[in-house]
Amino acid sequence: MAVSTGRAPAAGESARGRSRRHDSPGRLRRALSAHWYAWAMIAPVVVVMLVLIGWPLARGVYLSLTDATEANMGRTIGVNVIPSTYEFVGLDNYLQILTSSVFWDKVLWTVTWTVVCVGLHYGIGLGLAVMLNRKLRLRSVYRVLLILPWAVPAFVAAFIWRYLYNSDYGVINGFLKIAGLSGVGWLDDPVTAKIAVIAVNVWIGVPFMMVAMLGGLQSIPAELYEAAEVDGASPWQRFKAITLPGLRQVSTTVVLLGTIWTFNMFPIIFLVTRGGPGSETEILVTYAFREAFTGIRNYSGSAAWGVIILAMLVVLAIGYRRTLRSQGGPW
Numbered sequence: 300m301a302v303s304t305g306r307a308p309a310a311g312e313s314a315r316g317r318s319r320r321h322d323s324p325g326r327l328r329r330a331l332s333a334h335w336y337a338w339a340m341i342a343p344v345v346v347v348m349l350v351l352i353g354w355p356l357a358r359g360v361y362l363s364l365t366d367a368t369e370a371n372m373g374r375t376i377g378v379n380v381i382p383s384t385y386e387f388v389g390l391d392n393y394l395q396i397l398t399s400s401v402f403w404d405k406v407l408w409t410v411t412w413t414v415v416c417v418g419l420h421y422g423i424g425l426g427l428a429v430m431l432n433r434k435l436r437l438r439s440v441y442r443v444l445l446i447l448p449w450a451v452p453a454f455v456a457a458f459i460w461r462y463l464y465n466s467d468y469g470v471i472n473g474f475l476k477i478a479g480l481s482g483v484g485w486l487d488d489p490v491t492a493k494i495a496v497i498a499v500n501v502w503i504g505v506p507f508m509m510v511a512m513l514g515g516l517q518s519i520p521a522e523l524y525e526a527a528e529v530d531g532a533s534p535w536q537r538f539k540a541i542t543l544p545g546l547r548q549v550s551t552t553v554v555l556l557g558t559i560w561t562f563n564m565f566p567i568i569f570l571v572t573r574g575g576p577g578s579e580t581e582i583l584v585t586y587a588f589r590e591a592f593t594g595i596r597n598y599s600g601s602a603a604w605g606v607i608i609l610a611m612l613v614v615l616a617i618g619y620r621r622t623l624r625s626q627g628g629p630w
Contacts, residue, residue, distance in 0.1 A: 356609075363392055363603035369596035385599070392603035401586075409562065409582040412497065416561045419501045421554060424508025429542070431509070432516045449506035457570035460499045461486075464571070489579035492572050496580055500567050504560075508553055515549035516542070551623050558619075559612055583608050 331338060365385045373383035396402050431442055448456065463470045464485040472482035485495045519541065527537045563584050568574060574581035574589065581589065583604065591601030 359602040367599040420504040428512035519545040
């Protein structure tokens with residue numbers, strides 16, 4: 300018969316062990332006590348973000364699940380308080396949007412607008428960065444002139460370009476008439492209007508790409524180029540084997556940021572063409588604005604458009620990040 304040699308814990312010892320387990324602080328409590336200063340520093344930022352971002356986002360998601368419009372929203376007129384009468388409708392707004400031809404037309408144009416603009420941003424910005432990375436006379440002057448479009452506020456640039464595109468007294472048509480050519484109604488035709496807004500956005504966005512690419516180029520060791528040149532590599536081979544891999548981390552970041560910014564580039568579309576002619580140049584975000592602030596204001600529909608846009612960008616960012624990680628990127 301087996302004989303147990305272990306000593307059973309006394310009742311007092313068992314109670315003390317349970318007490319120590321309950322008294323020991325949890326992981327969150329230990330983190331708060333060890334890093335209380337850091338938590339105190341970020342607390343105001345968290346509160347501000349919750350107020351400025353969290354609450355409007357939650358309110359927008361809730362409105363997207365209702366039938367709220369200008370007609371049934373509560374309001375105060377003088378001393379009279381009119382209560383809200385909108386009702387919860389679930390996913391009806393999303394189904395109506397996703398099954399409409401308008402949504403898919405806007406998605407197609409928004410994706411085209413984003414891909415073309417970001418591609419031109421990156422290509423032109425990289426070309427200018429490579430040029431400015433070399434020893435040139437008056438290189439500092441060129442850098443200042445090329446970065447000026449980025450320093451100009453977007454709404455100011457939009458008004459300037461709207462004047463340049465004016466059919467009657469615009470500067471561009473003025474030059475065409477001097478050259479003996481007829482003027483073009485840049486903002487009156489869907490094709491030329493789309494080309495016009497793309498040109499404006501490229502003019503604004505190229506400096507950011509150029510500065511980012513220039514910083515990345517200056518971080519690549521010059522010894523790599525010298526060694527490749529000694530080995531007989533051509534300029535294109537050096538660019539393909541050294542420059543592009545050396546810019547991979549910078550490129551992935553700026554392309555993602557540029558895609559998000561361009562996807563939501565409201566001021567250029569709204570201020571240059573106002574979505575016209577008709578609604579041909581409207582992207583998703585400007586159409587969502589139109590739903591909320593023109594005609595009978597459809598707040599629930601506009602909120603649903605906004606939630607769909609947010610979901611598309613989140614999916615894009617997650618997919619982009621996973622692609623980079625599968626390729627060994629830093630993300």
